Amino acid sequence: MLSFRNLNVSYGKTRILQNITGEVKVGQCVGLIGENGAGKSTLIHTLAGTIPYQGDVTLHNQPLAHYSQIELAHKRAVVMQSQQLGFAFTVQELVAMGRYSYKESAKQSAKKVAQYIDFMELSHLKERRTTALSGGELQRVSMARCLAQLDAFSDNSEPKLMLLDEPTSALDMRHQHTLLSCVKHFVDMGNAAIIAIHDLNLAGLYTSDIIMLHQKQILASGATPDVLTEQNLNHIYAMPLHVKPHPLHDAPMIYSQRQEFL
Template sequence: MITFNNLNIGFNTHRVLEGISGNIQAGQLVALIGENGAGKSTLLHTLAGMHPFEGDILFNTKPLHSFSKEQLASKRAVMMQSNHVGFDFSVFELIAMGRYPYTESLKTQANKVQKYASLMDLTHYLTRRMSALSGGEQQRVHMARTLAQLDAFTAQTEPKLMLLDEPTSALDMRHQHTLLSCVRTFVEQGNSAIIAIHDLNLASLYATNAILLHNQKVLQSGSINTVLTAQNLQQMYAMKLHVNPHPYNDAPMVFSQRQEFS
């Protein structure tokens, strides 16, 4: 699906990530985990073709730079942490922006918008303005736009890639699970997703794999059960953590303990 080898990424003279490699296959939902400033957003921007880099990135076995923006538009979609909208669009209009790679009638477009709005519990929001929504509601709108751009849950001939930067950060518990279960189903249909996320227990429940970024490097990568260990996490966060099995799911649960401020 997407492979990156020996990537060096930075801003001017500041190196953010150095010599990192990874291979994300179809059917994998990969949690990108690290401290603030670890390079999660930078890596997502880079894999989306939006940031310069040294090294190699292959998307569906072809060099990423060999695709035009128009070609990539229907193959990979990006939902970034900051989704500033320069105009006060309606919810319908913003979701419809995801349909720009497709040539279709207005009726078909409207049906698609309704479909993806429904998946994010936005059916009754379509005429509302973005400025009238809470941060979490706006986040769900941008997720619906991302689904619309990839024509998710529609028969397709090749795998597609979803890149999400902290997509659950403003959501309540119910909508966090709604969004991630949607992404998990998308992945199980032969696609891939990479999600930058700070909630380790949500990541554990829904991700198949994880990449830990620490000190400009990949500290550990692999299946979620082998990566989310107390040893790995304590090395990354420099704090005492406990990892126990989830009572109902085959997933590790991470527990911290209260600290005294000094």
């Protein structure tokens, strides 16, 4: 579905990503993990086609540059970690922006917008200005817009892609699971997702595969249990971490231990 080959990205003279190669297949939810500054957000931006890069990125076997912006909007949606809003839109207005590329009546658009606002448990906030939202509420609004843009749960024959940069960073525990279960359902319907995520236990529960970035390159990639090992994690985070099986799910759980200051 999505392939990337020999990606190199630099900011000025500083190399951020070096020789990154991989692919994401239909039915995969890929967790992108690594320490601060490993290049996770940069890779999300690169795969979205929003920053310059060297190398190749193809979606459905076509280079990103071959798609118009409207075509891309129907095939992949992006939720970035930083939300730059120039105006005080309402929640309803911001989610409705995800429908701009569709030729539909105002009534049809409003129905879709209401549906995806409800999925993210935001119906009680639909008239509120985004400037009055908490960081977690704004993340959920961005996710609702992403769902609306892809018409995520419609019956569509062509697989679609989500690119999510730390979508759970400001959420409480319940809403973390709500959002990620929504992503998993989207993937299980025959789509795919890439999630940059710091919470390794959430990655263990909800991703099928992991790409582990370290020092500008891919240290390891593959099925989540094969990558989330003590050896790999201790290497990239430079601290003792312990991996145990989840008591209820076939998933690795990661435990840290207290550290002494200095």
